[in-house]
Amino acid sequence: MNSLASKDESKDAGQRRVEFGFPILTVRTKLFSKLFDKLGSLRFSRLISWVALVIVPIVAGLGLYLVFSSLLVLLWNPAAGDAAREAGLGAYLLLPGINPFLPLAYGWIGIVCAIAIHEGAHGVAARSLGLDVKSSGLLFFLVIPIGAFVDVDEDQLKKASGKVSSRVMAAGVGGNVVVAAVCLIGVLAVVGGLAAVIDGVYVYEVDQGLPAEAAGLLPKDILVSVDNVRIDSMVDLRTVLDNKTLGDQVEVTVARGDMWKGLFSTVVNLTISENKTVMGIRVGDLLIEERLRAYQNVTFETVAMYLIPPPLASGLVPFSDDLTPFYTHSFLGAQWPVIANLLFWLWFININLAVFNALPIYPLDGGRMFNIALKGVFKEKNREKLVSAITIGVTVTIIIVLAMTVAIPFITPFFV
Numbered sequence: 001m002n003s004l005a006s007k008d009e010s011k012d013a014g015q016r017r018v019e020f021g022f023p024i025l026t027v028r029t030k031l032f033s034k035l036f037d038k039l040g041s042l043r044f045s046r047l048i049s050w051v052a053l054v055i056v057p058i059v060a061g062l063g064l065y066l067v068f069s070s071l072l073v074l075l076w077n078p079a080a081g082d083a084a085r086e087a088g089l090g091a092y093l094l095l096p097g098i099n100p101f102l103p104l105a106y107g108w109i110g111i112v113c114a115i116a117i118h119e120g121a122h123g124v125a126a127r128s129l130g131l132d133v134k135s136s137g138l139l140f141f142l143v144i145p146i147g148a149f150v151d152v153d154e155d156q157l158k159k160a161s162g163k164v165s166s167r168v169m170a171a172g173v174g175g176n177v178v179v180a181a182v183c184l185i186g187v188l189a190v191v192g193g194l195a196a197v198i199d200g201v202y203v204y205e206v207d208q209g210l211p212a213e214a215a216g217l218l219p220k221d222i223l224v225s226v227d228n229v230r231i232d233s234m235v236d237l238r239t240v241l242d243n244k245t246l247g248d249q250v251e252v253t254v255a256r257g258d259m260w261k262g263l264f265s266t267v268v269n270l271t272i273s274e275n276k277t278v279m280g281i282r283v284g285d286l287l288i289e290e291r292l293r294a295y296q297n298v299t300f301e302t303v304a305m306y307l308i309p310p311p312l313a314s315g316l317v318p319f320s321d322d323l324t325p326f327y328t329h330s331f332l333g334a335q336w337p338v339i340a341n342l343l344f345w346l347w348f349i350n351i352n353l354a355v356f357n358a359l360p361i362y363p364l365d366g367g368r369m370f371n372i373a374l375k376g377v378f379k380e381k382n383r384e385k386l387v388s389a390i391t392i393g394v395t396v397t398i399i400i401v402l403a404m405t406v407a408i409p410f411i412t413p414f415f416v
């Protein structure tokens with residue numbers, strides 16, 4: 001691998017440009033340094049690192065609330081662990097291919113982007129505050145990009161004032177929060193442009209051997225009219241059928257085919273099941289308009305909905321695989337679900353990465369900032385041991401709580 005290393009750079013940085021330690025390939029580049037210099041010289045970057053300093057404690061507070069409240073839920077209500085047990089341990093890892101809810105392509109794009117933004121924000125903040133970036137580059141798993149890194153000069157960071165070093169550390173989380181917010185607004189903007197293709201009563205199943213099957217009704221049909229009465233809901237359908245009896249014939253019209261543009265009419269001989277007049281189809285209200293309005297309407301009570309991955313709440317999320325066929329976008333065309341999902345996963349992964357890194361766990365960014373803040377508090381009393389003890393105590397406590405939250409769903413079955 002020596003031949004690949006640039007001689008000039010290995011001299012001044014003491015590091016090789018390309019390194020391969022199976023299976024991770026590390027590529028260092030000067031390109032990013034120039035970008036950090038440029039962005040770091042902007043007044044905007046200094047402002048952002050101040051904002052980040054305020055954001056991190058808020059995000060950390062939110063994260064601690066989530067961590068402790070999920071532990072309490074699991075302790076008081078063991079049934080809450082069932083879903084976690086079914087999903088498996090992989091569901092706790094933000095790794096596409098291992099986490100069953102993380103789609104491979106969106107997950108991978110989201111993670112690489114979130115890490116690059118996080119590390120890049122550290123680099124820009126460091127340069128804007130006059131600290132050096134020793135090296136930066138990309139990490140590959142064999143040839144697939146999996147991450148990025150920025151090495152801010154640790155000695156300078158140690159010597160810098162608490163405010164300066166905290167701003168550099170806060171920038172990573174701040175960058176992720178800003179990108180997450182922009183992407184969530186993007187999701188809402190895409191969903192805001194959606195319109196229902198069709199709505200009404202949907203045929204989930206056609207029972208074998210019953211009249212509807214013989215008349216040619218199919219799953220995925222949507223009822224338009226029965227006996228010349230327009231059907232908008234299950235109530236409409238029940239009203240029509242309740243006025244009929246065994247052996248009556250009704251003319252049924254359904255929409256089907258591509259975007260339900262086609263109409264199909266047939267005659268169904270009604271039969272009786274459980275004292276009700278029926279055709280032999282399993283139906284349900286689609287509520288396409290209602291689901292859309294619910295997702296578009298952001299309120300304090302519904303905010304948790306935007307943190308649920310679409311595969312876990314397919315009936316709530318208009319861009320889930322189940323609901324996508326029922327909507328069109330006014331100008332994004334057929335690609336709208338791809339754009340919505342990409343923005344969703346960028347929001348989801350950035351906010352998760354931000355929350356985790358903001359937690360006061362040493363040596364994560366939040367833990368280092370917590371340590372610096374403590375040093376500030378106990379500055380005059382010269383109590384470094386106390387500062388270390390608190391930092392370690394808080395770190396260990398949070399790790400234990402996190403470990404318990406992950407472990408409890410998998411160990412409780414042996415107790416009951």
Ligand SMILES: [Zn+2]
Pocket residue numbers: 118122169172173357365
């Ligand atoms: Zn960081």
